[in-house]
Amino acid sequence: MSRRLVYLPLALLFAAAPAAAQDFGDSLKRTVQRAAESEVRNAADRETRRVTRCVLGDERCARDARARGDEVQYTDRRGRDVAAPAGVAGQPAPAAAFRVEPYAGSSVREDDTLAFDAYDFVVARESNGDLRSRTVEGRVTRTLYNNPSGRSTLEIARNYEDALRGRGLRIVHQCAGREACGGTGNRASNWNDVAGMNIGVGGDFRYVAAEGTVGASQVSVAVMVNKQRTWVTVVEGAAMQTGQVGVNADALAADLAAGGKVRLDGIYFDTGKATLKAESRAALAEVAELMRRDPALQLEIVGHTDGVGDDTVNLRLSESRALAVRSALVVEHGVADRRLRSRGAGETEPVAPNDSEAGRALNRRVELVKP
Numbered sequence: 001m002s003r004r005l006v007y008l009p010l011a012l013l014f015a016a017a018p019a020a021a022q023d024f025g026d027s028l029k030r031t032v033q034r035a036a037e038s039e040v041r042n043a044a045d046r047e048t049r050r051v052t053r054c055v056l057g058d059e060r061c062a063r064d065a066r067a068r069g070d071e072v073q074y075t076d077r078r079g080r081d082v083a084a085p086a087g088v089a090g091q092p093a094p095a096a097a098f099r100v101e102p103y104a105g106s107s108v109r110e111d112d113t114l115a116f117d118a119y120d121f122v123v124a125r126e127s128n129g130d131l132r133s134r135t136v137e138g139r140v141t142r143t144l145y146n147n148p149s150g151r152s153t154l155e156i157a158r159n160y161e162d163a164l165r166g167r168g169l170r171i172v173h174q175c176a177g178r179e180a181c182g183g184t185g186n187r188a189s190n191w192n193d194v195a196g197m198n199i200g201v202g203g204d205f206r207y208v209a210a211e212g213t214v215g216a217s218q219v220s221v222a223v224m225v226n227k228q229r230t231w232v233t234v235v236e237g238a239a240m241q242t243g244q245v246g247v248n249a250d251a252l253a254a255d256l257a258a259g260g261k262v263r264l265d266g267i268y269f270d271t272g273k274a275t276l277k278a279e280s281r282a283a284l285a286e287v288a289e290l291m292r293r294d295p296a297l298q299l300e301i302v303g304h305t306d307g308v309g310d311d312t313v314n315l316r317l318s319e320s321r322a323l324a325v326r327s328a329l330v331v332e333h334g335v336a337d338r339r340l341r342s343r344g345a346g347e348t349e350p351v352a353p354n355d356s357e358a359g360r361a362l363n364r365r366v367e368l369v370k371p
Contacts, residue, residue, distance in 0.1 A: 098219050099141075100232050101163065103156045105148030109229065113141045119235050120194050121220050123173045123209060124331045125182035131194050132331075136220045138237030142196065145230045157206035157225045160232075164221055169212035170288055171334045176206045197224040197231040211285075249289040252368065261302075261369040267325060274320035276328055284325070287368065288333035299368050301325050301342040306363040307354035311347055319344030325366055341371065 052065035117140040124132040175181040199205045205226040217236040224231040255262035266283030303318035322342035329335040352359035
């Protein structure tokens with residue numbers, strides 16, 4: 001507000017006012033002047049106000065920023081802005097749509113829901129003992145329970161496993177103890193740093209990881225049970241786009257029943273290598289679902305190549321690719337290794353001539369065969 005505009009009417013007022021009103025006029029003048037000065041200071045504060053960006057969970061960053069008088073903007077670990085966590089700036093996080101009921105008799109120690117975050121979902125143990133994980137994103141709910149007394153880790157973990165299966169999820173990884181679960185050394189790859197779960201000082205702990213589509217959401221659940229506590233982390237993301245793989249568990253079962261073998265579409269490798277691409281995940285999940293539905297089913301995974309190149313090299317490549325599919329089903333999807341075999345046929349079993357790209361593409365394939 002301009003001081004000229006404030007003082008001009010006041011001057012006219014004072015000129016016409018009787019002397020008895022002079023004190024009131026001075027007081028009013030000072031009040032208006034203070035209001036104008038306060039508005040100027042507030043405007044300057046807004047212009048100079050600093051914003052500190054803190055990753056969700058880094059409360060030291062947020063605490064230090066507030067101590068400096070900065071405004072805090074929360075981000076996920078990839079630098080994207082997210083809502084403030086529950087209890088901050090009056091912005092409660094929404095409740096999770098998918099809830100995992102606790103084991104009977106458990107009590108809640110910690111419970112937190114973030115509207116959006118990234119989480120490292122442990123899906124395997126590497127050969128060197130480190131944890132293999134992949135990042136899943138969405139609404140993240142973390143709950144820590146105190147276990148009831150007199151219950152084993154096996155009983156508690158088994159109940160969670162049964163409950164997850166009952167909700168339509170598939171088990172993608174489970175383990176028990178330090179040797180099988182890994183992640184226990186003095187490395188960056190340990191359970192606490194990777195997954196936010198403390199296995200404790202003893203070796204009696206169990207882990208269960210499950211995934212699936214529930215309603216419109218792709219749900220990932222990680223459960224860690226030690227003698228005293230249980231960690232349950234639920235990530236609800238957008239449902240995977242369907243219809244992108246020309247195969248599903250029902251079609252696989254029908255073709256196997258009809259002809260004893262089926263071409264597994266939707267499996268992709270790097271050119272000339274046995275490295276599975278991420279786009280293969282949906283097809284592998286359908287094979288795992290097929291195996292889950294029929295516990296007696298055993299399969300041979302057969303790799304095939306086209307006729308281009310050295311036949312010995314092609315044979316080895318086909319063997320490696322078949323083994324890669326088998327390993328992914330066992331390690332990432334929890335299929336029992338004894339139910340699967342793998343072999344490579346190289347270029348010896350073509351289904352089309354190799355004199356055109358269309359024919360060669362048909363020959364480069366992975367098949368599931370009932371032994």
